[in-house]
Structures are given as structure tokens and as C-alpha cells.
Amino acid sequence: MIVNLIQMQSRQKGIVVEIRGGQGMANKLCNMGLRPGKEITKVSSQIWGGPQTIEVDNTQIAIGYGMAQRIFVEVKE
Amino acid sequence: MSEKKILLLGNPNVGKSTIFFRLTGAKVIVSNYPGTTVEFTQGYMKVGQGKDVVIDAPGTYSLDPTCKSEEVALHMLAESDLVINIIDATNLERNLYLTLQLLEKGMPVVVVLNMRDEAKHRGIYIDVKKLEEQLGVPVISTCGLTGEGIKELIECIPQAKAVKVSFSNDSERWKKIGNIVEGVQNLSHHHHTLLERLEDLSIRPLTGIPIALGVVYCCFWIVRFLGENIIGYIFEPLFTKLWLPLMLKINALMREGSFLSRILIGNLIEGEINFGQSFGLLTTGLYVPIAMVLPYIFSFYLILGFLEDFGYLPRLAVLLDNVMHHFGLHGYAIIPFILGLGCNVPGALAIRLLEGRREKFIAATLMAVAIPCMAQIAMIIGILGSYGGKYVVIVFSTLFVLLVIKGVVLNKVLKGMSPEILIEIPPYRIPQFTAVVKKLWMRVLSFLKEALPFVLLGILLVNILYSLKIVDFIASAFTPALTELWGLPKEAIPVLIVGFLRKDVAVGMLAPLDLTVKQLVIGSTILAIYFPCVATFSVLVRELGLKDMLKSALIMLTIALAVGCFLNLIL
Numbered sequence: 231m232i233v234n235l236i237q238m239q240s241r242q243k244g245i246v247v248e249i250r251g252g253q254g255m256a257n258k259l260c261n262m263g264l265r266p267g268k269e270i271t272k273v274s275s276q277i278w279g280g281p282q283t284i285e286v287d288n289t290q291i292a293i294g295y296g297m298a299q300r301i302f303v304e305v306k307e
Numbered sequence: 308m309s310e311k312k313i314l315l316l317g318n319p320n321v322g323k324s325t326i327f328f329r330l331t332g333a334k335v336i337v338s339n340y341p342g343t344t345v346e347f348t349q350g351y352m353k354v355g356q357g358k359d360v361v362i363d364a365p366g367t368y369s370l371d372p373t374c375k376s377e378e379v380a381l382h383m384l385a386e387s388d389l390v391i392n393i394i395d396a397t398n399l400e401r402n403l404y405l406t407l408q409l410l411e412k413g414m415p416v417v418v419v420l421n422m423r424d425e426a427k428h429r430g431i432y433i434d435v436k437k438l439e440e441q442l443g444v445p446v447i448s449t450c451g452l453t454g455e456g457i458k459e460l461i462e463c464i465p466q467a468k469a470v471k472v473s474f475s476n477d478s479e480r481w482k483k484i485g486n487i488v489e490g491v492q493n494l495s496h497h498h499h500t501l502l503e504r505l506e507d508l509s510i511r512p513l514t515g516i517p518i519a520l521g522v523v524y525c526c527f528w529i530v531r532f533l534g535e536n537i538i539g540y541i542f543e544p545l546f547t548k549l550w551l552p553l554m555l556k557i558n559a560l561m562r563e564g565s566f567l568s569r570i571l572i573g574n575l576i577e578g579e580i581n582f583g584q585s586f587g588l589l590t591t592g593l594y595v596p597i598a599m600v601l602p603y604i605f606s607f608y609l610i611l612g613f614l615e616d617f618g619y620l621p622r623l624a625v626l627l628d629n630v631m632h633h634f635g636l637h638g639y640a641i642i643p644f645i646l647g648l649g650c651n652v653p654g655a656l657a658i659r660l661l662e663g664r665r666e667k668f669i670a671a672t673l674m675a676v677a678i679p680c681m682a683q684i685a686m687i688i689g690i691l692g693s694y695g696g697k698y699v700v701i702v703f704s705t706l707f708v709l710l711v712i713k714g715v716v717l718n719k720v721l722k723g724m725s726p727e728i729l730i731e732i733p734p735y736r737i738p739q740f741t742a743v744v745k746k747l748w749m750r751v752l753s754f755l756k757e758a759l760p761f762v763l764l765g766i767l768l769v770n771i772l773y774s775l776k777i778v779d780f781i782a783s784a785f786t787p788a789l790t791e792l793w794g795l796p797k798e799a800i801p802v803l804i805v806g807f808l809r810k811d812v813a814v815g816m817l818a819p820l821d822l823t824v825k826q827l828v829i830g831s832t833i834l835a836i837y838f839p840c841v842a843t844f845s846v847l848v849r850e851l852g853l854k855d856m857l858k859s860a861l862i863m864l865t866i867a868l869a870v871g872c873f874l875n876l877i878l
Binding site for chain 2: 240254257258259261262263273274275276277278279280281283287288289290291292293294295296297
């Protein structure tokens with residue numbers, strides 16, 4: 231099943247399949263280790279449309295709500 | 308042999324600074340990169356007979372810059388002779404990307420594999436010998452925390468070499484990195500450590516928000532506790548027991564009321580020297596910055612340095628991101644605000660972390676108006692505290708309400724969107740004692756270097772203004788407005804003038820004026836709002852441009868005028 235970052239549950243794992251957004255956003259995320267094909271774990275999400283925290287390769291990254299909506303992840307049912 | 312320039316380069320949060328402080332001696336300089344407001348640290352390292360310059364570059368993910376500080380890192384690279392590339396053993400893949408780019412540039416490189424012990428805790432084992440073979444340059448494994456491997460690193464620096472590699476595109480790079488990682492890294496299962504559980508708790512909203520409130524409360528409590536005790540047990544006795552007798556002797560040598568005695572010792576209050584109110588260069592000029600302000604600066608930066616090195620601040624930024632969006636900012640803007648509480652100048656410098664012009668404008672205007680610096684806070688507490696905590700609370704809650712109102716209004720009025728947060732959250736790390744102490748020492752020293760001359764200049768200026776009767780002239784022009792609107796006497800004019808130079812001195816000048824509590828509250832609130840001090844102003848002009856800064860200043864003056872009237876009416 232493919233969901234975006236916001237729809238992921240805390241502690242759920244998944245593989246990044248697509249990042250919808252400009253080249254700038256994709257580059258920044260890639261620099262921080264987040265690119266299609268990587269396995270990530272959702273850590274937490276802040277209330278009321280706050281940032282989402284994920285873990286990729288032992289590094290935690292906080293991503294703003296709007297950006298998180300555009301990152302799609304394949305998760306197990 | 309001329310000195311070599313050695314650049315420490317690596318991703319953010321890989322422990323660069325810790326290695327830097329281990330490599331360099333006591334003489335460390337923080338400066339701005341020419342033409343920018345990006346700060347970097349520079350020190351010296353002994354190598355054989357001579358010494359080399361070591362530069363701690365801003366953290367960067369790649370050599371294709373995505374922001375100002377990464378551009379600076381790139382410029383620095385072009386000017387250096389050798390690179391120490393620090394990589395984080397817990398995230399080899401991402402870190403090697405920069406390493407490959409460095410090798411492609413043909414720079415002489417030594418790779419430092421840092422955080423080895425942390426990687427071990429996480430069940431990651433890296434074969435250093437194999438990594439060295441794969442990269443073709445020396446690889447040293449270190450632990451910045453314990454200092455393990457630093458000696459080997461220093462010995463290894465002369466063996467840095469350049470290897471020529473080239474890739475035609477990114478996917479080739481990532482493939483090469485994938486191969487390297489597979490060959491050198493071994494993963495095993497690991498158990499969660501206590502710090503990792505704490506990381507989890509402090510980033511989930513349900514537990515994170517109470518933790519944040521607790522942390523902020525504790526920090527302020529500790530700063531106050533340390534500050535008060537340092538004053539009470541060290542500086543107060545020092546000044547009254549040692550400095551005062553000396554001042555009395557000097558005073559006896561001079562004719563009472565002469566120009567020189569007024570400048571050096573100041574006015575005698577009820578026949579005695581009063582360190583807070585006499586306003587001489589040697590009395591108030593030294594007492595205010597050293598005995599009243601320095602203890603709080605010291606305690607604030609001690610706690611801040613600890614929080615920074617522990618890795619708490621990015622978590623606070625994430626938790627507050629929501630709230631900050633209502634002000635048109637994202638969570639990271641909390642960093643300039645927190646730094647601004649220490650001194651507005653580093654706060655203003657940290658505004659460069661924000662990207663857009665709109666964000667910078669909002670953050671600068673909010674900080675300059677509503678965030679008083681530690682020096683000012685110390686003086687406000689000192690002067691109003693004796694009338695009861697209530698009045699101190701009035702001043703600070705007025706500032707806080709202003710912050711909220713102004714943030715919301717600016718966000719509504721200014722066109723544009725608030726940008727989104729995207730930050731790396733470093734793991735919690737137990738701060739290394741020497742790094743915290745060195746950073747504290749640097750910050751305290753820079754406070755003394757910057758503040759002391761301004762305080763003395765301010766006091767000198769006041770004395771000259773009084774002697775030449777200039778104050779009377781300006782006062783008679785502005786008095787009607789001042790008394791009608793704000794209810795302040797004409798003696799408050801020089802206070803406002805000095806406030807441009809140093810806010811702490813200005814607040815101190817309210818003391819001998821014989822004001823009512825209400826006037827003191829109004830005076831200290833207006834001093835906080837009406838304009839940034841000259842040091843902050845000059846940084847903000849550079850940061851925002853003159854045009855935006857003038858707009859911002861206009862907003863500040865208007866608000867000061869309004870708030871002064873308002874407080875005068877309701878108190």
C-alpha cells in the first residue's frame with residue numbers, strides 16, 4: 231500500500247517510492263539521506279499539522295507538513 | 308615553511324566542533340566570512356616546528372550548495388591546502404557522498420570516522436582498514452568525546468593525499484557508495500539505550516511538550532540561581548571590600564565635584580560612592596557590566612552551551628513549529644530568539660538561518676522588540692525586583708503579549724507564506740566538558756570585549772552631555788511629549804539616548820532619577836522596545852538591508868510610542 235508520510239503510523243516502516251516536488255526540494259531531501267528506495271521509519275508527528283519526524287539510516291529528520299504530504303512511501307498492510 | 312590551511316569539513320552534527328576543539332589550542336577566533344554573516348571558528352594547531360591554521364567550516368551535505376552557509380564552506384574549500392573530512396560512523400552512506408565529491412575535486416584529504424562508539428551502541432561495525440583501501444586516502448577512527456584517535460589524526464595529517472576519481476552522474480556516485488558501505492559495514496541487532504528512549508519521549512507531542520516546559524523552566528531557574536549566587540558570593544564582596552576602598556582613596560585625591568572626579572568616580576549619592584547610581588567610569592562603568600550583568604551572561608551561556616551540545620534545541624524547534632507558523636516563521640526561528648535572550652547580537656546573526664526575506668524581516672523585528680537580552684533582563688530585575696516580583700512580571704508579560712500580537716499581525720499583513728521546516732535532529736549526546744567550557748569562555752570573552760567599551764562610552768557620553776548642558780536643550784524640546792504621553796520626567800531623555808548604546812546601562816540610569824514604580828515600569832519597557840542597541844542595529848542592517856531595517860525600526864518606534872501611552876493610562 232502506498233501512503234504519504236502523514237498517513238504513516240508512528241513506528242511504522244516503509245520504502246520511499248516517490249517525492250513529488252521541485253528539484254530543489256528533492257535535492258535537499260536527498261542530501262539529508264532521503265531518496266526513493268530508502269527504508270524509513272516514522273518516529274512521530276506533531277499535532278495540528280505540525281512537522282513529521284522520520285528516521286532514515288540512523289538519522290532523524292523533521293519535515294514540514296506540506297512537504298511531508300508530497301513524500302510517498304510503500305508500507306506493508 | 309609557511310603555515311598551511313586545514314579545513315574541517317563534514318555534514319552537520321557529525322561532531323566537527325568537538326574534533327576542532329581537540330585539535331586546536333586555547334587561541335580560538337570566531338569571525339564572519341568576508342561579505343557574509345556566516346560565522347566560522349578558526350584556531351591553530353602545532354605541527355612539528357610550525358603551526359597550521361585550522362578552520363571549522365559550516366556543516367554541509369554536498370559541494371552543490373543549497374544555502375548560504377554551504378556556499379561559504381565551498382569558498383573556504385577553494386582557499387585551503389588540506390581537508391579533514393569528518394564522517395559520522397552511524398550514517399556512513401550519506402556522509403560518504405561529500406567524501407566522494409571531495410576526492411573528485413582532487414583535494415588532499417584525511418578522512419576521520421567519528422562517533423565510532425555511538426555506532427557500536429547502535430550495532431554498526433565498520434572495518435576501517437577496508438574503508439581506507441576503498442577510498443585510497445588515510446582513514447582515522449576517532450571518538451571526539453573521549454579524545455581517542457586524536458593523536459593518530461595529528462600524526463596522520465602530513466600523509467593526506469589526493470586521489471583522482473571521477474563519476475559522470477549522481478547515480479554512479481550512489482552506486483559506488485553502496486558498494487563501499489556493503490564492503491566495510493556490518494550490522495547487528497542492538498538494544499535501545501536510555502538516551503534513545505529519551506529522544507523518543509521528547510519528540511512525541513504528548514510527552515515532548517511537558518518535557519519542553521520543564522526544560523525551559525529549569526533553565527531559567529538555574530540561570531537565576533547561578534547568577535544571583537555568583538553576584539552575592541563573588542562580585543558583590545569583591546567590589547565592596549576591595550574596589551570601594553581603592554575608589555575612596557582615588558576620590559580623596561581629587562577635588563570634590565571637579566570634572567575629572569565626575570567622569571571617573573561620578574556623583575556621590577548621600578555623600579557616598581554608590582556603584583549602581585554614581586555613574587563614574589571606574590564605579591558604575593565597571594560595576595554594571597562585571598558585577599551585575601556578567602554573572603547572568605556566564606550562567607546563560609553555560610546552560611545554552613549544554614543544551615546545544617546535548618542536542619535539545621532542534622527538538623524544541625520541531626515542537627514549536629506549529630506555534631511559530633502563526634507568526635509567519637517556522638520552528639527553527641526559535642533559535643535566534645533563544646540566542647537573543649543571551650545577547651541580541653548573536654540572535655541577529657542567527658537570523659541568517661532563515662531563508663526568505665519575509666521570514667528574516669519578521670524574526671528581526673520580533674526579536675529586536677520583544678526579546679530583551681540577558682544584560683537588560685538582569686538590570687530590570689535588579690531595579691524593579693526590590694519593589695516586588697509583580698512589576699518585573701508586568702514588564703516581561705507586556706513584552707510577551709507584544710511578541711504574540713506583532714507576530715500574528717505581521718504574518719497577516721505581509722504577503723507570502725511561511726516556509727516549511729526541514730531539519731536534521733541529532734541524537735542526544737552527553738556534552739564533552741572541555742568543548743562546553745571552551746565555548747563558554749569564547750562567548751564570555753566576546754561579551755566583555757564588545758560590551759565593556761560600549762558601557763564605558765555610554766557613561767562617558769552621559770557625563771559629557773550633562774556637563775555641556777546638551778541634555779537640557781534636547782530635554783526642553785521633547786519634554787512635553789515625554790511627560791504628556793509616557794508620564795516620564797525630562798531627566799529620562801539621556802536614558803533614551805544612552806539606550807542606543809547599551810540598554811543595560813540605560814536601565815541602570817533610571818535608578819537615580821527618583822522615579823515612581825509606575826515610571827520605572829514604563830521606562831524599562833520602552834527601553835526594551837523602542838530601538839535595538841547599536842551593535843544589534845548594525846548586524847541587522849547587514850542582515851536585512853537598510854530599507855527593510857528602516858521599516859522595521861519605524862514599526863519599533865511606533866509600538867514604543869503606543870505601548871508607553873497604554874501603560875501610562877492603565878497602570
